[in-house]
Amino acid sequence: MEKDKTSIIDLSEAKMNFSLQVPQGDMLKISTDESQYIVYLNQQLVKQIQKAKNAGISLYIPRRMLIYLWFSTCFQDKEIQKDSSPRLNYSYVIFLINSWRTLWRKSLENKTTLQTGLTFTTYYTPETSGDNYQKKDCILQSVVMFDGDIIHKIKRDLIEKNLYSLEIITAHYWLTEQILSSLRNQLNVLLWFLSSFVGGIAFTWYCSPFLSSIIYVIPIFFLLTITLVLSNYASAHLLRKCGIIKSNYVNNLSWLITYTMPTIPIVVFKGIISLDTLLPIISMLITQILRLILPKAGQFIMRRFLSA
Amino acid sequence: MSTVTKLKGNYQPETPSSETIQDHARGLLNRFITSVGVLVEDITTLEVNTMVVSNITGAKFNAWKSYIEIYEISTEQYFAENHIGEEGQGEQDLLVQELQKRYRNLFAQLEREYFSILSSEQQSEKAVQLNDLAQFIKGELPEGKNYTPMLPSPDDSKNFEELKKLLTDNKFISTLRKVSELRAALDAGHPESLQTDTIYAQTVMQLSGDIITRYHTDLFHLSPEAKSLILKAHNEGVISGEKQWNGVLNFMINVVKDLASLSLNGKR
Numbered sequence A: 001m002e003k004d005k006t007s008i009i010d011l012s013e014a015k016m017n018f019s020l021q022v023p024q025g026d027m028l029k030i031s032t033d034e035s036q037y038i039v040y041l042n043q044q045l046v047k048q049i050q051k052a053k054n055a056g057i058s059l060y061i062p063r064r065m066l067i068y069l070w071f072s073t074c075f076q077d078k079e080i081q082k083d084s085s086p087r088l089n090y091s092y093v094i095f096l097i098n099s100w101r102t103l104w105r106k107s108l109e110n111k112t113t114l115q116t117g118l119t120f121t122t123y124y125t126p127e128t129s130g131d132n133y134q135k136k137d138c139i140l141q142s143v144v145m146f147d148g149d150i151i152h153k154i155k156r157d158l159i160e161k162n163l164y165s166l167e168i169i170t171a172h173y174w175l176t177e178q179i180l181s182s183l184r185n186q187l188n189v190l191l192w193f194l195s196s197f198v199g200g201i202a203f204t205w206y207c208s209p210f211l212s213s214i215i216y217v218i219p220i221f222f223l224l225t226i227t228l229v230l231s232n233y234a235s236a237h238l239l240r241k242c243g244i245i246k247s248n249y250v251n252n253l254s255w256l257i258t259y260t261m262p263t264i265p266i267v268v269f270k271g272i273i274s275l276d277t278l279l280p281i282i283s284m285l286i287t288q289i290l291r292l293i294l295p296k297a298g299q300f301i302m303r304r305f306l307s308a
Numbered sequence B: 001m002s003t004v005t006k007l008k009g010n011y012q013p014e015t016p017s018s019e020t021i022q023d024h025a026r027g028l029l030n031r032f033i034t035s036v037g038v039l040v041e042d043i044t045t046l047e048v049n050t051m052v053v054s055n056i057t058g059a060k061f062n063a064w065k066s067y068i069e070i071y072e073i074s075t076e077q078y079f080a081e082n083h084i085g086e087e088g089q090g091e092q093d094l095l096v097q098e099l100q101k102r103y104r105n106l107f108a109q110l111e112r113e114y115f116s117i118l119s120s121e122q123q124s125e126k127a128v129q130l131n132d133l134a135q136f137i138k139g140e141l142p143e144g145k146n147y148t149p150m151l152p153s154p155d156d157s158k159n160f161e162e163l164k165k166l167l168t169d170n171k172f173i174s175t176l177r178k179v180s181e182l183r184a185a186l187d188a189g190h191p192e193s194l195q196t197d198t199i200y201a202q203t204v205m206q207l208s209g210d211i212i213t214r215y216h217t218d219l220f221h222l223s224p225e226a227k228s229l230i231l232k233a234h235n236e237g238v239i240s241g242e243k244q245w246n247g248v249l250n251f252m253i254n255v256v257k258d259l260a261s262l263s264l265n266g267k268r
Helices: A043-055 A063-074 A088-109 A156-160 A165-185 A187-207 A217-242 A247-270 A275-307 B016-039 B063-072 B093-120 B124-128 B133-138 B157-166 B170-187 B217-221 B224-263
Strands: A007-009 A015-021 A027-033 A036-042 A117-125 A138-145 A149-155 B045-053 B198-206 B211-215
Touching (some): A036 A165, A043 A165, A063 A165, A117 A165, A138 A156, A138 B224, A149 A156, A149 B224, A156 A165, A165 B224, B063 B170, B093 B170, B198 B224, B217 B224
Antiparallel strands (some): A007 A015, A015 A027, A117 A138
């Protein structure tokens, strides 16, 4: 399965369009708008989804899309302005700047409320080509509330006229399921994203005596960008292409990267390798060592107690 | 000790000075767990509704707009202004009245939610202001003209602060969203006609293991193909909804378990 990284960012409404690869099939267009997910299907896509579903293959959602989705799921008010530049690095940096600005503003104004639910809407036309989906093609909608209520709406036309109704409905449910489960299961991605903020803050705090107040904003974002990109690269590419690193070590690797990235410049600036700078690495090593030792130690102690 | 707002269990503070920081931390952790608990309070029930609609709008949910729309139901002129059920007036007066009653019940549902929020915040002086408490709790909105709604009116500028606070309460917004979906179903695009979008099937699954499925009688008046399609769609929806629910429950349980193990001084 190929990862897809194309994304078109719309300035006016903070709406985002993504193209996802249906396993062994065509590209599926999804547009998101705050808590609304709109999927555009046609007959061919429905058949391919049916095949993928029967084969048990899950939909792959690229990491970048996940971060965007997480972000739009968590916040209700959208005040994010996005740049229309399609280049990977720049849109990451700008997204970071905007998300930081939004978080800061929201926490000050106490407006950080979670969404109450998500809406999945499906448009369908029988023809394969074309982008001309009209309002009447909107045939399915599922409102999934986080407190456990789900409302599925089916348009009357679908019941009365169409031959492929059941397949379309099944495809819609499958897509909903895939998106929701990947939002839930790939929490690691969100954690890496958030942890890079912490690394950036620590870094600027250390560097603030050295730099004047205007300049130090820029290193944060370069650091964050580099950390993110490196983490993604290390985990995604190394894991997939070389097969060297097993999946349970990917997490540790990315945490290591996130911790060491701030410390390297600090060592360069201050010229001393003090306990401060090595603390993250030391703590990580200690965690690993403890994880190995503690069960054995625990067993040893228990045996002593029970035999005594 | 006053910094700790809510302690669960039989925890007794021993010495004021040495335990203060620990209590503070414990209090914070408890508050966090409680807020996570509030967030998933209703997660003990999964409800899946399958309905057939005549029109699906792509409109986003807007809390203020929905609140104003639902609040208007309590005004006397609502049914006349929006020509609710006008097409049926004359021959099917009873059905028109039924329809109007259903609208009013939606408003009553929202008021009940507001009432429970108020009583949980112990602002009982406001709750007592209600004239007809018995009827309110029974779930019927009094039809008389002198009924003053308990919900704050959006037209009044003094209610602004309270409304803002209310519309950031997640539980209230969930109920508001559900009520506005049901109202849209009653409207069904043409408020004048008596036709409404019907929920044909509803399944409620509870954590205790009870599964209740309800079907609308109109389902059995449909053609066999349509009936079997709706039933199959509902079953699929229930299956996928149950998977989601299961996943969320596991996720929450793991989060709380990890937090709990942290609060026990790191013992695992």
